[in-house]
Amino acid sequence: MASNQGVGSSNLSGRTNYHPWKRPYKTDRKEKRLSKTGAKVMARLLLQGEIPRSEIRDIANVKQRRATQIIKELLDAEIAWSKTAYGPLRLNLSVDMATLLFPELA
Secondary structure, eight states, X not given: OOOOXXXXXXXXXXXXXXXXXXXXXXXSSOEEEXXXXXXXXXXXXXXXSEEOHHXXXXXXXXXXXXXXXXXXXXXXXXXXXXXXXXXXXXXXOOHHHHHHHOGGGO
């Protein structure tokens, strides 16, 4: 007799588990992780030094709401900073950030 698998059932044996790629960073409160899209924007910040907020949506290939969350994530982690609430994001080159980015220099 044929198997009784319906349209909604699926075979999970051949699929791999999804593990999001995240980068750790530390704050005064606790250690957190940077999302994959946040890491993509951070890499662009390393190359350019400054990114207009409007370009983050295109860099990460996400919708506006997610782009806003990525901006908040970078600002909260002190990876980026901005002079104004709507100004471009700039790479934060503090001593703490330098040891995180370049651990072999210390």
